[in-house]
Amino acid sequence: MQIKIRHISTFLEVARTVSVGKAAAVLNVSQPAVTRTIRELEEALGSALVEPDGRGIRLTAAGEEFRRHAGLGMAALRQGVDTLRRGAASLSPPLRVGALPTVSARIMPKAARRFLEQSPDGRLKIVTGENAVLLQQLAGGELDLVVGRLAAPESMIGLTFEHLYSEQVLFVVRPGHPLLARDPFDLAKLSRFTVLMPTAASVIRPFVDRFLIAHGLPEAGARIESVSDSFGRAFVRESDAVWIISEGVVANDVAAGHLAVLPIDTSETRGAVGLTMRADAERPLPLAMLIKAIRAACPPTGPAGVQ
Template identity: 65%
Template sequence: MLMENRIKFRHLQTFIEVARQKSVGKAAIILNISQPAVTKTIRELEEILGVKLFEKEGRGIRLGRIGEVFLRHAGASVASVLEGVESVQQAVTRSSPPVRIGALPTVSARIMPDAIQLFLNEKVAGDIKIVTGENSVLLEQLRKSELDLVVGRLAAPEKMSGLSFEHLYSEQVIFAVRAGHPLLSTTQLRLDDLKNYTILMPTKASVIRPFVDRFLLANGIPELPVQIETVSDSFGRAFVRSTDAVWIISTGVVSNDLRDNRMTVLPIDTRETRGAVGLTTRADSVQNASLAILSQSIRAAAEQLT
């Protein structure tokens, strides 16, 4: 049996208390167990490690050099376990703070409904707050600790300072139109044909705008005559369904509309606009149990897409 599998929590707890009190008797009183039980536990731990942890000092004992090294690790381990117990207790007793999630529109429509349902299935008592907005705004709120997690596209390197990103999946930008749109009947669609229609564009501050600009420039379209910048998925959805407008948007935002045949995608190859979608957190943040469970739920929901 591996050494780490034989060491129990009681070994560490007893060792730490004896080291703190420099006395088996005093440790026994604090731990509310007998002195022989304390002595036996320390001997078991020393036998497992194959070293002597304590040395006699007058009528008492003190840590040896190896014992001092082990104490640093044992203390951190016990503190981590106790912190985990407290976090779980908070999650199940509704005493933990709300979990605050920032989600881009593409994620709000495609990932979060399933993720929240998975989270609720765990019977965790924590409240959830979901904020949707532009990537730059959400990341700034994350930096200010106004959000605990942002789910969306990977930002540019210069905007990721102090943040950590975990990749979940990739998605691309598409040109979405209503069912029955005139361009769908065009035998050989050219990007130049877009100039005859109103175009809904992501705003300049949005994370996908650079992808869109590069794509259009690479295909010989430096400017579109009539365009409306918006990050409102509700406006975009209503406007596209009732007009001949073309919506340049991430797949996830309109995934339900595409599935239900309320919208369709123009046959334009946009594979070069693919980008990473994932979880962004503060690099120094520590997740409580509620946030950790919600993060796991988001990962599970994202796996269903692949």
């Protein structure tokens, strides 16, 4: 039996998530289809790649070895496709960077300028989205680099992380919001207002949920879930909603007086932000130059603004 791309991509997703169910959800296929594809690949290779582990699964020694080669192969295949698609244009392929909204707003503009100053012919493709989606694209070779929060250990299989800075979650409102006039501030009053929350798949949502539960607010008032910073800005400025968001996304708005921070100590929500790459990825000169530019664009103690 010939090994096909779907065999490799399915296996890599199972290896990344260590779960047939999660891989099926990401690939938008049924669990039996994932299991069947893995069995076909094992039959073609003559080796078991996964094995039961309690109520879940884990990679066998052969599976770990094959994952390393399969990841390299998929990345090389994507690079080859990019090279051919350039055709007669003779252009270097763009560096593909995934960035969380907080990074897109605070870090990438400075980093892009620094990079293009040193490499005038350089090309960048910057994709903004949720951390889980960006890491999936990175593992599949669709991105060269992700700049975002450190993900959970199970999502970091086959990936490396370099810490750049830390940032926390903030509760922000429009200037003149009723909650700003209350002294002392009463966190329980939040339940009277619509709360704009990060989505369940966002990397900061667990930090937010733990914070609310720890402070006796497991169920706030009306909720809207979104990772759109443009929607968040527009909605909060035109209403009495409370926006729970990473500080880097709104630091410029706060500094300009367009948004205000509620006096809530959220230091316990601080999390690491940094560079995530495939562990087996090479670092050609353009990528190394971009990484250097990103490091330089990060303040030594994290993004400026309210703490």
